[in-house]
Amino acid sequence: MYEHDVIVVGAGGAGLRAAIAAQEEGADVAIVSKLHPVRSHTGAAEGGINAALREGDSWEDHAYDTMKGSDYLGDAPAIETLAKTSPEEVIQLEHWGMAFSREEDGRVSQRPFGGLSFPRTTYAGAETGHQLLHTMYEQLVKRGIEVYDEWHVLDLAVSDEEAPKDRTCHGVVGYDVQSGNIEGFRARDGVILATGGLGQVYDHTTNAVSNTGDGVAMAYRAGAPIEDMEFIQFHPTTLPSTGVLISEGVRGEGGILYNEAGERFMFEYGYASNDGELASRDVVSRAELNEVNAGRGIEDEYVHLDMRHLGEERIIDRLENILHLAADFEGVDALEEPMPVKPGQHYAMGGIETDENGETCISGLYAAGECACASVHGSNRLGGNALPELIVFGARAGYHAAGRDLGEAEVTTGKRGDWEPGEVETPVEPGAVEPDVEADASDAVADGGSGLDSEEFVERATERATEHVESLLANDEGRNHAEIRAEVQQSMTEQVNVFREEDALKQALRDIREAREAYQDVGVADQSRTFNTDLLQTIETRNIIDLAEAITLGALVREEFRGAHWRQEYQERDDENWLKHTLLSWNDGSPELWFKPVILEGEEKRYEPKIRSY
Amino acid sequence: MSTQVSDQTDDESSASEAETAPAAQQRRMEKKRQRAAEAAEKRQADEAEAALADEETYHLKVFRYDPEIEGKKEPRFDDFHVPYHKGMTVLDALMYARDTYDSSLTFRHSCRQAICGSDAMFVNGSQRLCCKTQLSDLEEPVRVEPLPHAEVVKDLVVDLEHFYDQMEAVEPYFQTNDLPEGELEEQRQSRENREKVKMSTRCIWCGACMSSCNIAAGDNEYLGPAAINKAYRFTMDEREGEDMKQQRLEILEQEHGVWRCQTQFSCTTVCPKDIPLTEHIQELKREAVKSNLKFW
Numbered sequence: 001m002y003e004h005d006v007i008v009v010g011a012g013g014a015g016l017r018a019a020i021a022a023q024e025e026g027a028d029v030a031i032v033s034k035l036h037p038v039r040s041h042t043g044a045a046e047g048g049i050n051a052a053l054r055e056g057d058s059w060e061d062h063a064y065d066t067m068k069g070s071d072y073l074g075d076a077p078a079i080e081t082l083a084k085t086s087p088e089e090v091i092q093l094e095h096w097g098m099a100f101s102r103e104e105d106g107r108v109s110q111r112p113f114g115g116l117s118f119p120r121t122t123y124a125g126a127e128t129g130h131q132l133l134h135t136m137y138e139q140l141v142k143r144g145i146e147v148y149d150e151w152h153v154l155d156l157a158v159s160d161e162e163a164p165k166d167r168t169c170h171g172v173v174g175y176d177v178q179s180g181n182i183e184g185f186r187a188r189d190g191v192i193l194a195t196g197g198l199g200q201v202y203d204h205t206t207n208a209v210s211n212t213g214d215g216v217a218m219a220y221r222a223g224a225p226i227e228d229m230e231f232i233q234f235h236p237t238t239l240p241s242t243g244v245l246i247s248e249g250v251r252g253e254g255g256i257l258y259n260e261a262g263e264r265f266m267f268e269y270g271y272a273s274n275d276g277e278l279a280s281r282d283v284v285s286r287a288e289l290n291e292v293n294a295g296r297g298i299e300d301e302y303v304h305l306d307m308r309h310l311g312e313e314r315i316i317d318r319l320e321n322i323l324h325l326a327a328d329f330e331g332v333d334a335l336e337e338p339m340p341v342k343p344g345q346h347y348a349m350g351g352i353e354t355d356e357n358g359e360t361c362i363s364g365l366y367a368a369g370e371c372a373c374a375s376v377h378g379s380n381r382l383g384g385n386a387l388p389e390l391i392v393f394g395a396r397a398g399y400h401a402a403g404r405d406l407g408e409a410e411v412t413t414g415k416r417g418d419w420e421p422g423e424v425e426t427p428v429e430p431g432a433v434e435p436d437v438e439a440d441a442s443d444a445v446a447d448g449g450s451g452l453d454s455e456e457f458v459e460r461a462t463e464r465a466t467e468h469v470e471s472l473l474a475n476d477e478g479r480n481h482a483e484i485r486a487e488v489q490q491s492m493t494e495q496v497n498v499f500r501e502e503d504a505l506k507q508a509l510r511d512i513r514e515a516r517e518a519y520q521d522v523g524v525a526d527q528s529r530t531f532n533t534d535l536l537q538t539i540e541t542r543n544i545i546d547l548a549e550a551i552t553l554g555a556l557v558r559e560e561f562r563g564a565h566w567r568q569e570y571q572e573r574d575d576e577n578w579l580k581h582t583l584l585s586w587n588d589g590s591p592e593l594w595f596k597p598v599i600l601e602g603e604e605k606r607y608e609p610k611i612r613s614y
Numbered sequence: 615m616s617t618q619v620s621d622q623t624d625d626e627s628s629a630s631e632a633e634t635a636p637a638a639q640q641r642r643m644e645k646k647r648q649r650a651a652e653a654a655e656k657r658q659a660d661e662a663e664a665a666l667a668d669e670e671t672y673h674l675k676v677f678r679y680d681p682e683i684e685g686k687k688e689p690r691f692d693d694f695h696v697p698y699h700k701g702m703t704v705l706d707a708l709m710y711a712r713d714t715y716d717s718s719l720t721f722r723h724s725c726r727q728a729i730c731g732s733d734a735m736f737v738n739g740s741q742r743l744c745c746k747t748q749l750s751d752l753e754e755p756v757r758v759e760p761l762p763h764a765e766v767v768k769d770l771v772v773d774l775e776h777f778y779d780q781m782e783a784v785e786p787y788f789q790t791n792d793l794p795e796g797e798l799e800e801q802r803q804s805r806e807n808r809e810k811v812k813m814s815t816r817c818i819w820c821g822a823c824m825s826s827c828n829i830a831a832g833d834n835e836y837l838g839p840a841a842i843n844k845a846y847r848f849t850m851d852e853r854e855g856e857d858m859k860q861q862r863l864e865i866l867e868q869e870h871g872v873w874r875c876q877t878q879f880s881c882t883t884v885c886p887k888d889i890p891l892t893e894h895i896q897e898l899k900r901e902a903v904k905s906n907l908k909f910w
């Protein structure tokens with residue numbers, strides 16, 4: 001068993017920042033990550049990082065824009081913390097040497113981004129995430145922080161009191177990818193989950209293959225509620241064969257969208273008569289799919305994004321990387337041909353419920369970054385707001401876990417005070433199917449015996465995970481995970497995509513249920529202990545199933561149209577009934593649904609919901 | 615196909631309530647065997663079909679090795695015939711082969727967009743990122759092998775420990791003497807200076823350059839192009855002071871540093887991020903001479 005004060009799971013922007021903060025606070029900290037840190041998906045972020053740095057801008061304006069962008073489903077204390085803290089965090093990065101783009105006077109450059117009232121998106125070319133990830137990893141090396149890389153965390157070691165808010169997290173169980181060894185990691189002071197996005201729930205996503213939502217699924221099964229899972233952001237311009245992102249910059253520079261008949265549909269069909277191609281991400285995504293659904297798509301799948309008219313000179317000057325992306329990943333020369341594009345899953349607004357200090361309702365369990373829902377993005381994230389979230393809340397989680405007093409949080413976690421029960425009619429029983437003896441090992445997190453000490457909890461969890469792995473390997477002729485995964489991904493893309501309607505959502509639940517049943521017999525053909533990706537993907541597939549279900553349940557229960565969540569039957573935002581967060585708790589193997597109100601009270605003012613106009 | 619499968623599972627769950635556990639177990643095992651046989655058949659049919667429809671498939675020859683598994687301890691090449699679609703990359707083909715034909719086929723990959731650096735391999739005789747390489751640019755059969763000059767862990771996965779150690783040997787972090795006053799003040803950097811270091815900051819640690827370098831292959835202690843480029847990134851940054859620069863040059867001009875480079879340009883040729891590595895190494899040699907350091 002390994003032992004540290006603080007254990008951070010994941011080494012993207014959020015995990016690295018958390019580890020640095022915890023160490024600064026004097027903790028002995030280690031990172032456990034299934035990928036080497038520089039391989040984390042934070043490296044893919046292109047556009048930039050928002051922070052109010054300049055005269056004429058203010059944290060209050062940043063907070064206001066964020067609340068408005070969230071369609072009034074963000075919590076004011078968290079949003080204000082984000083807006084207030086991101087300037088110092090961004091300048092901190094700058095002091096660590098991050099290669100930001102520069103103004104004439106040597107200060108960092110900022111540019112305008114959708115939904116922002118001031119050009120406050122700080123950037124490093126079109127590779128902001130890459131620069132940020134590497135700069136932070138450099139600091140990690142400098143500080144000698146220990147990293148267990150290519151260690152896949154299988155489970156959390158959490159005590160088993162009846163109410164999740166009475167439970168404690170004592171550590172994690174890791175699987176050494178190179179050797180196949182399973183070891184416990186005891187955390188004396190806290191575990192911080194920073195495992196990133198869950199794009200692999202969909203078959204078409206801008207996210208990495210490793211973004212399987214492991215942390216969210218683990219925390220969920222350990223009893224931590226997950227929040228606002230229905231809100232998934234789709235990006236309108238991704239390459240059809242891979243999901244690689246074509247930045248908004250193309251439309252910003254004047255790129256035009258055409259349907260199969262060569263019509264400029266954003267104007268001609270009146271989807272956004274004022275803004276055309278520059279309308280917000282959700283609007284453009286819906287327009288594109290409308291075209292395809294109406295039979296005006298190309299190969300029944302995508303539309304064209306054309307930038308040829310901008311001229312070679314301008315393209316090379318401002319959009320050179322787009323030429324590379326189109327050529328390398330789609331085999332298209334964008335100087336000669338239009339690029340094929342379609343909407344793709346891009347970001348999960350929801351995640352593990354945390355407060356402004358990154359803490360969940362389970363004591364000693366924290367979450368930060370895309371896997372968490374500190375509730376700053378509400379139902380729609382503004383571009384450039386995810387990266388500051390990583391460093392602001394990553395740092396806070398790190399400090400807090402290591403013992404710094406950050407003051408009482410205003411956002412509450414777990415069932416407290418003003419929660420209200422929810423119900424939704426489902427065509428099938430959601431949740432785990434009757435567990436057979438073998439699969440059972442992975443389901444139960446809590447396993448009896450209060451009075452166990454912390455080490456014993458970690459040992460138990462390790463034994464359980466070991467048994468689980470053994471049972472998967474024993475079934476070498478079972479169902480292949482790839483098949484089950486593909487079925488879930490396709491169903492989600494067909495039924496729980498940009499457009500949502502009741503029957504389709506219910507169909508998705510049936511499909512997911514079928515996947516669960518098929519998963520009962522999942523097995524691993526590769527019998528090697530060395531670098532067994534077959535085994536790891538089998539384990540990830542279970543997470544995908546649980547999260548697909550959570551997204552679908554949330555989408556079914558939320559009977560309104562808010563932010564990225566469009567419902568055919570409910571075409572209005574309903575502030576009367578729905579200014580509240582959707583929460584799911586894993587209760588004896590089935591999801592329990594409940595709600596808590598949104599906090600619109602800021603430090604000095606209340607954010608009044610205003611009509612969203614396009 | 616998919617309806618068939620789901621029918622089966624439906625039967626299973628409704629029947630199992632009445633049955634005893636062992637009987638259910640047995641029945642499941644039987645189904646499983648049946649399914650395995652069907653899957654094997656389908657796989658063969660798929661491969662055969664794919665191989666027949668010649669112009670629509672790509673033929674891959676993929677290196678296989680697993681130190682643990684009987685029958686895979688001897689390195690060999692497996693053939694896969696993968697149905698082709700426009701835009702398909704080598705990584706897409708590998709994933710297809712793994713998901714459809716052999717789930718034990720092992721390789722690193724994650725972002726699919728040339729930014730995580732994890733799928734550098736030896737494809738048709740040169741180091742490339744598989745996700746960034748269009749099949750249509752390659753001659754058939756497409757040979758996929760692990761990066762040369764590194765220990766193979768399994769199939770296409772190599773041990774990168776040594777590469778990481780070299781990267782970390784150059785003190786790869788920013789060190790400045792004069793932080794500006796005030797928490798929110800920036801350390802100004804001229805545009806020209808950012809331009810100068812820009813290309814060097816693009817490295818994604820894929821290891822392709824190191825793998826292509828003859829010198830590195832013969833001298834295990836040679837820092838190698840990626841690490842030297844990392845040092846370039848800081849040495850040339852005007853915000854690091856003169857004394858830091860000296861310190862870095864000392865690391866660089868040690869016996870296994872910049873002077874080992876024989877300007878063969880192989881690193882520059884393979885770098886998927888177009889970093890002018892050889893040029894950067896040459897420039898550092900000049901800096902070292904300028905600063906009057908001893909050389910070997």
Ligand SMILES: Cc1cc2nc3c(=O)[nH]c(=O)nc-3n(C[C@H](O)[C@H](O)[C@H](O)COP(=O)(O)OP(=O)(O)OC[C@H]3O[C@@H](n4cnc5c(N)ncnc54)[C@H](O)[C@@H]3O)c2cc1C
Nearest residue numbers: 010011012013014034035042047048153196369370386387
């Ligand atoms: C293409 C693209 C462009 C984007 N552009 C922008 C932008 O311009 N601006 C912006 O603000 N946001 C942007 N975003 C969003 C933002 O980049 C992400 O939300 C953010 O980087 C996520 O960071 P993270 O630290 O939470 O997770 P990640 O960087 O994904 O890191 C997750 C880490 O967890 C580890 N991990 C996962 N599961 C396990 C496990 N089971 N065991 C151990 N380790 C595990 C992984 O190894 C990895 O190290 C973009 C996103 C994408 C996909």
Ligand code: SF4
Nearest residue numbers: 817818820821823885
């Ligand atoms: S310098 Fe280029 S080839 Fe070498 S590791 Fe970096 S990106 Fe890869």
Ligand code: FES
Nearest residue numbers: 725726730731745
């Ligand atoms: S998969 Fe990330 S670089 Fe190719």
